[in-house]
Amino acid sequence: MIFFKVIRWIVWKDLLSELRSRENISSMFFFALIIILIFSLSLSMDQQMAREMIPGILWIAFSFTGIIGLGKSFLVETQNDCMENLLMAPIPKGAVYLGKLLGNFLFMLVVEIIIFPLFVIFFNLDIFGQIPMIMLICFLGTLGLSAMGTLLSAMTVQIKAREVMFPLMLLPLVVPVIIGAVEATAGALNGDPLKLYQQWLQLLAVFDLVFLIVSYWLFEFILED
Amino acid sequence: MRRLEGWFGLAAAIFLVVGLYMALVSSPPDYYQGETVRIMYIHVPFAQTSLLAYLVLFLGSLWYLWKKDPVVDNLSHAAAGVGVFFTVGELLTGSIWGKPAWNTWWTWDARLTSAFVLLLILVAYLMLRMFMDDQEKEARYAAILAIIGFVDLPIVYFSVEWWRTLHQPLSVSQRGLAISQELLIPLIIMSVGFYLLFTYMIMIRTRMLYLEHLLEAKKGRLLSQAHL
Amino acid sequence: MKAIQCISISKAYRHYEVLKEISLEILSGECYALFGPNGAGKTTLLRILATVHRPTAGQFIMAGYDGVRDKIRVREAIFLIAHGSYLYDDLNAVENIRFALGLRGKNPSDRDIKLALDRVGIGAFSELKARYFSAGMKKRLSIAKSILIRPGILLMDEPYASLDEKGQQMVNNYLRELTESGSTIFMTTHDRARTSEVTHRVGVLTQGSLREIPAQHLKESHDIF
Numbered sequence: 189m190i191f192f193k194v195i196r197w198i199v200w201k202d203l204l205s206e207l208r209s210r211e212n213i214s215s216m217f218f219f220a221l222i223i224i225l226i227f228s229l230s231l232s233m234d235q236q237m238a239r240e241m242i243p244g245i246l247w248i249a250f251s252f253t254g255i256i257g258l259g260k261s262f263l264v265e266t267q268n269d270c271m272e273n274l275l276m277a278p279i280p281k282g283a284v285y286l287g288k289l290l291g292n293f294l295f296m297l298v299v300e301i302i303i304f305p306l307f308v309i310f311f312n313l314d315i316f317g318q319i320p321m322i323m324l325i326c327f328l329g330t331l332g333l334s335a336m337g338t339l340l341s342a343m344t345v346q347i348k349a350r351e352v353m354f355p356l357m358l359l360p361l362v363v364p365v366i367i368g369a370v371e372a373t374a375g376a377l378n379g380d381p382l383k384l385y386q387q388w389l390q391l392l393a394v395f396d397l398v399f400l401i402v403s404y405w406l407f408e409f410i411l412e413d
Numbered sequence: 414m415r416r417l418e419g420w421f422g423l424a425a426a427i428f429l430v431v432g433l434y435m436a437l438v439s440s441p442p443d444y445y446q447g448e449t450v451r452i453m454y455i456h457v458p459f460a461q462t463s464l465l466a467y468l469v470l471f472l473g474s475l476w477y478l479w480k481k482d483p484v485v486d487n488l489s490h491a492a493a494g495v496g497v498f499f500t501v502g503e504l505l506t507g508s509i510w511g512k513p514a515w516n517t518w519w520t521w522d523a524r525l526t527s528a529f530v531l532l533l534i535l536v537a538y539l540m541l542r543m544f545m546d547d548q549e550k551e552a553r554y555a556a557i558l559a560i561i562g563f564v565d566l567p568i569v570y571f572s573v574e575w576w577r578t579l580h581q582p583l584s585v586s587q588r589g590l591a592i593s594q595e596l597l598i599p600l601i602i603m604s605v606g607f608y609l610l611f612t613y614m615i616m617i618r619t620r621m622l623y624l625e626h627l628l629e630a631k632k633g634r635l636l637s638q639a640h641l
Numbered sequence: 642m643k644a645i646q647c648i649s650i651s652k653a654y655r656h657y658e659v660l661k662e663i664s665l666e667i668l669s670g671e672c673y674a675l676f677g678p679n680g681a682g683k684t685t686l687l688r689i690l691a692t693v694h695r696p697t698a699g700q701f702i703m704a705g706y707d708g709v710r711d712k713i714r715v716r717e718a719i720f721l722i723a724h725g726s727y728l729y730d731d732l733n734a735v736e737n738i739r740f741a742l743g744l745r746g747k748n749p750s751d752r753d754i755k756l757a758l759d760r761v762g763i764g765a766f767s768e769l770k771a772r773y774f775s776a777g778m779k780k781r782l783s784i785a786k787s788i789l790i791r792p793g794i795l796l797m798d799e800p801y802a803s804l805d806e807k808g809q810q811m812v813n814n815y816l817r818e819l820t821e822s823g824s825t826i827f828m829t830t831h832d833r834a835r836t837s838e839v840t841h842r843v844g845v846l847t848q849g850s851l852r853e854i855p856a857q858h859l860k861e862s863h864d865i866f
Contacts, residue, residue, distance in 0.1 A: 190745075190746035193743065193746060194743070194744055194746075196743075197739075197740055197743035197744060200740075200743075201729060201732065201736075201740050204731070204732060204736065205729060205731040205732060208731040208732075208770075209731050264729065264730075267730065268725055268726045268727055268728050268729075268730075269723075269724070269725025269726070269727060270725075270727050270728075270729065272693060272725055272727070273725070273727035273741070273744075274744075275693065276691060276692065276693065276716055276721060277716065277744040277745065278713050278714075278716035278717040278745060279713070279744065280713070336561075339557075339561070340558075343541075343554045343557065343558070344541075347541070347544045347545060348544060349540075349544045353537070353540060353541060353544060356533070356536075356537050356540065357537045357541070357558065359533075360530045360533035360534055360537070360569075361534070361561065361562065361565050363530055363569050363572065363573070364565070364568045364569055364571075364572035367572045367573065367575075367576050368572060371576065371579070387575060391568075391571075391572055391575070394568070395568055398564065398568070399561075399564075399565075402560070402561060402564055403561070406557045406560060406561065409478055409553050409556075409557055410553070410554070410557065412553065634657070
């Protein structure tokens with residue numbers, strides 16, 4: 189099954205490159221940290237208000253992290269004509285999409301795993317019972333951001349105004365992910381019973397499924413000759 | 414082709430004039446909203462036409478990815494530009510309607526928010542096309558963005574609707590307006606007028622884009638001849 | 642057996658026609674060298690055969706598969722060595738080779754990779770990151786990839802560019818070995834002397850039109866175009 193092997197090779201290559209240069213992950217991490225800092229300083233709030241704003245701040249931080257990381261995901265392919273090499277490989281282009289997607293998804297998860305505990309510490313959150321649920325929400329939300337972001341990144345990487353165009357294209361399109369993730373996180377942090385916020389998880393799951401399929405199919409047209 | 418354009422323009426003008434007369438003068442004011450309900454006669458057609466533009470953009474983009482026809486690409490490009498006009502119109506009239514009716518310039522209801530997201534997608538589409546140099550790639554990538562956006566918009570709409578019912582249950586939905594027979598006829602006339610206006614504008618804009626491309630090609634030919 | 646068949650290939654960009662109804666047949670085991678002035682369209686034809694560009698008109702068949710409709714099968718049969726090195730700067734020589742072969746579903750042993758690198762003369766640099774490679778070393782690395790892939794059809798854009806004398810001899814040795822084993826070579830080149838040592842057939846592309854000349858003309862002193 190050369191298809192899955194190719195995905196594995198692409199993830200291997202991206203992980204290895206990132207391990208050596210550490211340039212993307214460090215900028216993603218520090219960006220998230222800065223956002224949390226700025227928000228907690230500029231929004232002076234009492235305990236009650238803080239609880240309500242936290243899911244929003246968290247997912248704003250994650251989204252902007254995604255903008256940095258996802259936006260650069262195809263940058264390495266623009267050097268040395270590597271994109272052409274991917275075009276000429278005897279594989280369906282969707283394998284390239286999935287390989288890049290998996291790499292991006294893993295990078296974002298790594299940053300989130302580091303950032304979230306810091307969040308808990310800075311904002312004094314009590315989350316012990318909710319860790320599996322929080323993990324599920326992060327998984328679904330990050331998958332949505334990555335699915336959309338990987339496709340858009342391939343499109344914008346060659347444009348001069350990439351750093352402006354990528355977030356301009358990504359953010360309106362992922363509004364459902366933001367809404368779903370924030371509401372679900374709020375529900376989980378509140379300790380609400382699952383029934384109250386499960387619709388948001390369903391929303392995230394539907395978004396992920398739809399856009400994985402649509403992006404997979406559309407990616408074919410990006411690397412065309 | 415230009416003559417056909419003219420007929421559409423004329424037909425649009427007729428419908429709009431008649432419709433506006435009925436909307437502003439002869440139809441009765443609403444029981445609850447009074448005279449301000451008259452904005453509905455422009456707001457609803459704006460909304461419908463903006464979605465029509467988006468539909469044309471979507472279908473054109475699918476067709477282009479399948480057949481690679483540059484004429485269809487021009488049509489899609491035109492639809493996006495015209496779509497911006499009608500979406501901005503929808504947002505402005507929506508806001509103006511909101512102020513006297515609910516004492517607020519903006520409400521994050523599903524309709525307006527989706528319209529705002531649609532506007533952002535259309536602007537992103539136009540900017541993408543502006544920033545790309547390679548004509549063939551530009552058409553392909555723009556088509557991809559349009560398709561993704563079109564699939565996304567219903568999801569955006571529903572997610573905002575759910576969110577709204579959770580956080581703002583007391584707002585009155587604009588769709589809750591009971592449309593009686595008397596209000597329906599001027600609304601239909603205005604809608605038809607808007608559709609005709611849309612067709613007229615798209616035809617002009619498509620022709621403009623075609624001429625722009627022709628000019629670019631001629632310039633390129635002259636330059637390359639000067640080279641050799 | 643016909644390895645490469647071009648039937649009236651034309652390529653036009655918006656303003657002018659680069660290739661005008663090129664027809665060509667190359668049999669297995671033949672080496673075909675394409676000469677021509679700068680800007681004649683040699684690289685364009687090469688890239689069409691590599692399925693990177695699509696012809697505006699005409700048909701081409703590589704290893705029995707249609708170049709427009711059966712792209713994946715064509716790409717399995719060919720290998721392109723062009724100006725882009727397709728290298729990832731943060732990965733070393735061995736890793737870059739592994740990735741290139743992994744994209745084609747191949748997994749060579751460490752020993753085979755070492756042998757290939759030694760054969761092209763960069764065995765000592767196997768652990769060096771690709772960003773430190775000179776242009777000549779990058780070219781040698783591409784040849785090493787080809788050695789491991791053993792393509793049925795090898796497409797090369799100026800095979801001798803960036804290489805020193807030993808390197809050029811190494812390329813010719815490899816090309817001879819390839820044709821003797823039944824593979825086909827199509828190259829664009831400017832180097833008459835080196836090419837005359839290996840090529841069976843010679844074509845000249847001027848202003849988009851192709852004509853073939855006898856191979857021994859390369860060794861004579863008059864201009865060929």
